[in-house]
Amino acid sequence: MKPFDPRLLREVPATRAPIGLLAVAAAAQGAAAIALAFALARLVTDVVAQGNWERSALWALGAFVLRGVLGMFVDRMGAHTATAVSSALRRRVLSRWIEAPAEARPDAEEATTLAVQGAEAVEPYAARFLPALVAGVVVPVLAVGALVVVDPLSALIVVVTLPLLPLFAALIGRTTEDDTMGRWRALEQLAGHFGDVMRGLPTLVTYGRARRQVEVVRAVSDRHRMATMRTLRLAFLSSAALELLATISVAIVAVTVGLRLTHGSISLEVGLLAILLAPEAYWPIRRVGAEFHAAADGATAIDRLLAPTSCPAGTSRRAYGPNDDVPAGQEVEVVGVEYAYPGTETKVLDGVSLVATGPGLTVVTGPSGVGKTTLLDVIAGLRTPSNPPRISQVHYVTQRPFLPDGTLESALRLGAPTGRTTSDVWDALRRIGLWEFVAGLPDGLGTRIGDDGFGLSAGQRTRVALARALLSDAPVLLLDEPTAHLDGDAARTVVDVLRELAAKRRIIAVTHSPDLVAVSDEHVHLAPTFAELSS
Structure with missing residues (x-):
């Protein structure tokens, strides 16, 4: 767990500008603190000596205002940077998971934890820890440099005692890293078990086992709570240790200054400067230690979010732009494909071959x-088998098609070329048998649907996805059970549309429908493997 991971700037370019501006503002705030120390020392000296204290008061007031304005700017910029960094990380990791094959993706529970809690944990890291880290690098150097000029003996004491703080912070940080990783594992277990319970809740209720899961979820929650409390206790203890070290070090400087003032070996202004500058050298490092514990989850999340994904060689495909003509004779070549799910040795596909040339329905x-x-996942490039197939661009309609939260028209246009007009959208709905339903809605194509097509029936979701396939210009359409959730009339409409599309495109459909099999050009029947039969 690194205090700052340079991969954040290298792999997420959108974070460079806000982090750079935040670093400059934090450094300027530290410089203003040094200037304030000089102004206060000068003011006290003028008051004691009955000098021109009005001018010194104006300088001190200006330094106070400057430091306050910079502090407010750092806080505001920190909040903006936190949002920008977390959003950029979330977009980056989601796009990487979407592009990666299934073997390189994390489990659903781990992915949810990283994309939600992980990205949120980065916000305090960016808002508070990064400014503290910059101040911890810049301000002690400025303070020690000023002390060298003003009072070399005090500078020597600070230089000797200052390394103790990062040393103790590093020693405590090793334990913090272990506790933080343990807390993340407990959080993933809690998210995974809760997700399993929610998915299986209907079955658990049916067999009267739902209430038993309450105790299991409570036990997993207690493990997460105890791991969190261990991390918090360690954070409090480490902050107390750093405060004690800094207090003792400043006290040593104050004692030496007081003794020399008593003997008259230094002036009052020099002594005040030494006493005011010494805490400025220790304070940023104390703050780094405190904020590091508060942002330890963010540092761990960044490491997990930026971890490299092993993406095996994907499917060989040729991309076609939205303005290109759809090829009339594309070849889908799947020869001797073997595939086993990650973590298992049993092959779900063993020597499967499927070769389709030109338009037609398979x-x-x-x-x-x-x-x-x-097999459809392999053809679509979502899974990487032993022998990747060769195909062109595909449009894949799964058994549960993805419909995002938004308007019905935006769901229909997802993946469609930019040149498609509203008339094209209505024509696709007419061909698939949804024209009357959508036209009867109060807002028509502007009707809003919920996430995952909430508000539509299973059959309507399927037909919306099929209409979206009609708007696509992909030369190969992959359909998984396109008539499974449809009644007789709707299923016959879909079969007729697919038969019509097969004259121009290659369609590969998984089905149990005898009507679709009857109108197909090619029929591939998959039989269970020997391992499946023996089990």
């Missing part, structure tokens, strides 16, 4: 669990 059938959906 249906894939077989018993449930034989690997039909996995």
